[in-house]
Amino acid sequence: MASSSSITMAILSLVVLLLLGSSSAQLSTSYYSSSCPDLFSTVSGVVQSAISKEKRMGASLLRLFFHDCFVNGCDGSILLDDTSGFTGEKTANPNQNSVRGFDVVDDIKTAVEKVCPGVVSCADILAIAARDSVATLGGRSWNVKLGRRDSTTASLSAANNNIPPPSSSLSNLISKFSDQGLSTKDLVALSGAHTIGQARCISFRAHIYTDTNIDSGFANTRQSNCPSTAGSGDNNLAPLDLQTPTTFDNNYYKNLISTKGLLHSDQELYNGGSTDSQVKAYSNSSGSFYSDFAAAMIKMGDISPLTGSSGEIRKNCRKIN
Incomplete structure (x- = not known):
């Protein structure tokens, strides 16, 4: 029969293991x-x-x-x-x-x-x-x-x-997401957030003027509101999703297949690389995109949270208490 001291030590060891577990738990x-x-x-x-x-x-x-x-x-x-x-x-x-x-x-x-x-x-x-x-x-x-x-x-x-900046290559995107514990699958799913919102000319100028993996008609359309000269029209906006910029859907991926991604980093996801097949899958199935996006958002939300007695509950989000 185990001694009371050994049982106590076993319990303490279990408590320590639990405390050392992921804070996301x-x-x-x-x-x-x-x-x-x-x-x-x-x-x-x-x-x-x-x-x-x-x-x-x-x-x-x-x-x-x-x-x-x-x-x-x-x-x-x-x-x-x-x-x-x-x-x-x-x-x-x-x-x-x-x-x-x-x-x-x-x-x-x-x-x-x-x-x-x-x-x-x-x-x-x-x-x-x-x-x-x-x-x-x-x-x-x-x-x-x-x-x-x-x-x-x-x-x-x-x-x-x-x-990761909008000029990122696919390998850089994969690396930056991996640094946060996120997989390449998470990267492609989370990039679908660009089915809504807008970007500034300074973020996509290089893509629409110098990249070759872009639909020429789309490039011309974006060039009309984004001058090639740096410092001119830098803050002019364009929708990240050409088709439905205020609806959360899978059109972002359909745009990529048509080489109509607004950012260089967007089009990198469909440019003959390892993520092409996942982009195709999401373009064909909004359901698989939605489920993978939700799973990736939950996973991203688990990145190094402060819990227990760490940090504080701010009274004003703009400043520490």
Whole structure:
């Protein structure tokens, strides 16, 4: 019979193993079921209102979550404003004059604080808002895992290094996603987020003027609102999805097969490489795209969350408490 001391040691060892387990395991779809039962209806109400005013906002909120998770995990760091003694991520190259939707996040936070003050993190608000944006624009919903806490730090350098630019090659995209624990399949599925939203001329100028793997008529159309000279019309916008830019569907992949991807990095997914077959599959089946996209969003939401006593629950998403 085992001694009481050995049993105690076995129990302690098990506790240590559990504590060392992935923090993402502490996330739960029912995390706020008791502490904030009206959370989902509160967030969706604000998101739907914002999208009804501006369809593009759905893509902007979805992109915020992506740009947050790729920089030291899904911790709300992208929301922090710069101050005299603090440098956030908003001025990083992938974000400056590009990421948007911060006012909507503020509105969501204000609404959530009214129904359950001091309970819900800004990081979790981003995760829910991303899901609600997709669902509002016609995509399939999914159950969001929650329980993240907010960071008290941000990293400008990580934002510059971790988020793949629109000039990325396929190998670079695969590498950047792999660095975050995401597979090539996740990469292709998550890139389908470009079925909604718009991009600035500065992001696709090189593709429409110098790349050869682009439909000439499509290139000419985009050139009409994006001058070839750098610094001229840099912020002019074009839809990422030529066909249905405010509907979450699988037309993005059909565009790629027609060599009508707006960004160089988009068209890299269908350019004779290892991801061609997956692009074809999604172009033929919106159902497989929707299910894989939802699974990849859940997986991305698991990237290095702060849980337990780490981080904080910010009172204002733009600054630490």
